[in-house]
Amino acid sequence: MNWQPSASLTVIRQRARIYNQIRAFFNTRGCLEVDTPALMPTTSTDLNIASFELPHIPHRLYLQTSPEYAMKRLLAAGSGSIFQICHAFREGEAGRRHNPEFSLLEWYRVGYDYQQLMDEIELLITTLSLSRCRFRRISYRELFRQSLQLEIEALALGDLRRHCERLVPGTDSDGLDADQCLDLLLAMAIVPAMRDYLFVYDYPISQAALARASAGDASVAERFELFYDGIELANGFSELTDASQQRARFEQDNRARRERGLPELEIDARLLAALESGIEDCAGVALGLDRLLMVLLELDSIDQVLTFRD
């Protein structure tokens, strides 16, 4: 019987080191460490995220896919800038870079926008890294233009599907909608060629998640993702703070869930009430700590950083 840890003791010690350094980094920068529940009665309505659901009386509970909703309620309660290191859970995500249970560092900065938050991420990773880091930033549209010579805003669904079949051999694009086509091109034709740290920002508004629309261009959202050598490390936003827009996005998620035959989910009324009570402008980001460890220690598989993967 193999009872041994999946990660080596060296990696386990490195994890302890970066956790200590992360706490020191935020403590000296006036960010409060918080702890929110892993089990809550509502969960993310995001189409592409599946939650573990647990039977419980008087109401079912979900393992949280990220601490986002609870942390926003803290912000609405006047916490100021906050950070959290926790485990998050996503059903069906397993592979060389995915495990259904994973470690997140999530933080919110009151008064920041997404560009300022990217600056802070660069500083954090430079602090944690054992070697020099190079960061670049590129907008989502410019990335498609430079990598694939595609002007995505000019493409109809039929064009997008054709480019999917051309650029990703072995794809049957009939069942893909426009965002799925973009996801496919990004995942298969662009991300594998990425080098160093790269922020991709200003995602299409249809992929805004919980980001606010850009002040200058309503067709994009102030959302970014950070990649290192094609490994996705972080996802962040200038946060949507408007309760009625947030409710509309939840309802839109549920309509899309119905169309795809996915279960509709109860909308988190407590989060909406918190937003209604008022929340300061802020930016927030979730950074995958298992993957960050992989990158910092130059390891190839998430198995090598998970303490146990049985």
Add this chain to the structure above:
Amino acid sequence: MASYSTNEFRSGLKIMIDGDPCSIIENEFVKPGKGQAFNRVRIRNLKTGRVLDKTFKSGESVDAADVIDTEMQYLYSDGEFWHFMDPQSYEQQAADANAVGDAKQWLKAQDSCEITLYNGSPIGVTPPNFVELEITDTDPGLKGDTAQGGTKPATLETGAVVKVPLFLEIGELVKVDTRSGEYMSRVKK
């Protein structure tokens, strides 16, 4: 018909792709950020042997292929078909040249082979990794040349041609690795 969801994908799983039975060689779960997840799969078409890449949306289902691998004993060839027998049930199967493919040059009566059956009919034959075959034709051996390390072509009883050391003679038995087609050693009769 049975089907598999992409999260059941693993290497060796047999699925139907474009009407042909295929075997999964490699499966990778890909999800860049918040969007749609995909499974990038490398598969081998079991009929043609061709390897190709396929992309599925994660959560999609694919029909299972009714494919089993079974150990059978090679009996003989009538020129058109190669005949095999299940050593337990004595049931016989006839595989055509397409199904036998390159394996035919290693088939010797009574050797045990792996037969791939699709809907009950043979579509593939895998010979044993190592076979012992007699040399039926080669240039005369050079006595005292055992240390030189030179080679010469030799025709074996099944028709296969392999490179063997210079000292080997017609009538001798050699052990061959069927995966590489390479001579391994001389076998004492």
